[in-house]
Amino acid sequence: MSTATGMAALKKAANGKRTLRWPHYLLIASGLLVLLSLVRVIDDANPVTSSGTVSASLRLAVPIFLAGLGGLWSERSGVINIGLEGMMILGTWTGAWAGYQWGPWIGVLAGILGGALGGLLHAIATVSFGVDHIVSGVAINILGIGLTQFLAGLIFDKGEAKALGGGPRQSPPVDSIDTLTLPVLSGGKIGGWQSPDWLGSLEDRHWFLLSDLAGILRGLTSEMSLLTFVALLLVPLSFLILWRTSFGLRIRSCGEDPYAAESLGVRVYRMKYAAVIISGGFSGLAGAFLVTVAGNLFQDGQTNGRGFIGLSAMIFGNWRPGGLMAGSLLFGYTDAMNVRGGGESVHALLLFVTILLVGVAVWQAVRGTRLRPEAVTDLGHREVRNAYFGSVLALVAAAGLLAWFLMSDLVPGELVSFTPHLVTLLVLSLASQRLRMPAANGLRYRRGEAR
Template sequence: MSEGGLTLTKAPVVEPPKPRRFRVTWPVLLSAFGALVVLLSVTRLVTGATDLTSAGAVNAAVALAVPIGLAGLGGLWSERAGVVNIGLEGMMVLGTWCGAWGALHFGNPWAGVLAGAIGGALGGLLHAIATVTFGVDHIISGVAINILGVGVTEFLSKITFAQMPGGGDSQSPPVPKPGQVSVPGVGDGLAALESGHWFLVSDLAGIVRGLLTNVSLFTVLAIALVPLSYYVLWRTAFGLRLRSCGERPVAAESLGVNVYSYKYAAVLVSGALAGLGGAFLSLVAATAYREGQTGGRGFIGLAAMIFGNWRPGGLAAGATLFGYTDALQLRRGGESVHALLLVVAILVAAAAVYQLVVQRRTRAAVISGIAAVAVFVVFALTTTVPSEFTSVAPHITTLLVLSLAAQRLRPPAADGVPYRRGQAK
């Protein structure tokens, strides 16, 4: 274009560079774990809360994380196929009762493990019939199963456990427990290193000793289910078809996938995993079945699944986090949870710096910075945490983690969307 003898050319539009997508790799995970251990070690030295990295706390955290992780893994299977499952709590309740009954009836704890999985799977079958076959709203069906699980187990306890010596209307007699395993030759040496309370060395010794000694065989089985689920869902044709039912069920149907069958399979596996989590509570975490034993862990498992962005690895990290806070408040209460406030303040401050420097999100960085300062002020002005707060620390952690992780969450595209064979796209 020319004007007054001058030729004007339109300047090319320069698009801003797209932000690089953050990828979670093994080096990143190992670096994050190392940084977390250093942070916990520094906090232990500053506060004197030796239980932060003790073998007992780590062992208890793993045990408390197992039922949460199994429930979350059950939710992962179901929602990857497009079926929302908030009935995990009710399926866990069925698992606790069936696990105790199976172990007592057959005199073998592994029979109880199998019975717990079957009990949870029956709850999953009911959920699948309601949502997949009859098109009932997924949330309504899940709530109904939660209510039904409590009522059915209460009735069954009265006609079974109440007639047994040592049992009652709301609890079973003591149940046989699965055995424990330890890596030979590591306990005494690591205990000596841990008792020295040296920076980082003692913390690593405590963590490793907690992971390798006095671990229930049921815990080993539960941990193995995480990589197994990843392999099945992301490395097999079956898993690809199942996940396609949660993303584009109509497209999957057009390629010959029986969407109904895969949804049924996913919800059945979901219920069985939640039932295993319930059986763990009655067979390992306690000496017997007791009414109300799940304590909302099915819902926390659902939160762990969301925190993990519907991926097994993230789910395991979320379950470990919630189990760790639960272990601290059970073991040392106010002292350990108070020390954890300093860890939270540092992590939130680091998140604020990341949001400001890397993500260029000034408002979010300011909010995170204010939150970090507020938490640090509470830590500096107090010496302990009230018992009323420590008892709900795991639930508060759940809310905080979900609120901070909400920016990166991506559920399956057709999660909770009703499906009917032959429907238009």
């Protein structure tokens, strides 16, 4: 077999994940649900799939995946955006400033504009002036913190705002956005009529799989904020725009090869500006969510690093909206379990992760075996070696978690909070060969220059 043939076979094997379609993802999700239900029954940890945990997970995940979507739009155009945190902070302040005066939906629009302003500054620095993307992002983060602290003391600590509860580090309260509850299935009141709660009744029976499914559905259909519903729609909308429209194709071409895009008539500067401003708008929306849904007021330090976590979720999702959503839900779920379930319930997740790691070990071993006949190049040998190393690493981690599960009854909350970050590190180490950022991401572009 020739070297070229071996390389082609390795490339095909490495890209095998691209053959997955929605039925495959639904099958994987169903398998994970069955496994989670089994773990819940074994460890008697009912909060693992309760509607309260699911609802809290979604509420905690939304600002993360909105920030991650902002990073996705920017980096698909070739501009690294670590200034998402600062843009979120600008969104929280502008959202609260407008929200307490003119209502929460005006606050949402103001938050988007505040974040978009941060995106515009980042675009001017990186696209027009060629400033290093990391340096510009750090500057945006510092600017967001300092500017909002100054403005909070200047506006919220005086006059009517102070009388309404504002102060040097917080805004007056902002009205909450209305929520939706599906009648009959998830309860709620319609006028003076108390609706039945079929899903809640089924959840309380704690049956295998059926009660878990009912808890998840009830968490998604009970008291969901309208802004949460809008935010969820932005995930498929982003996919459709970036992967199914000519506008999205132009943006992605700028992130892969801006000079080739330029030769085809794409206005690269314009596309980069549009993508980075949209990125800031998503981050500002994440900040507005914090002050209109999650917290109902602006507070200093409110974002708490969610912009950086959004970047981690974006990498976890391999720069794709669906994977980004999955990573964000993972972060939100572990936070919700820490808040609502306690260490006893989180203990059940040790067994869940143990079984998953065993599955990863088997998959990596099978992958290495399939690659061995084609490993005729140095790249092939590295692929096989990495596959087997990943298999051994997953088995060692699974053995450690199983021992922890058998020898303890609870998990400290500090470790639970660190779990999403640990999972992200595991993904980066086990699947680094399959992660692919845009080829021209972070590179300086100048119109007409030779590559």
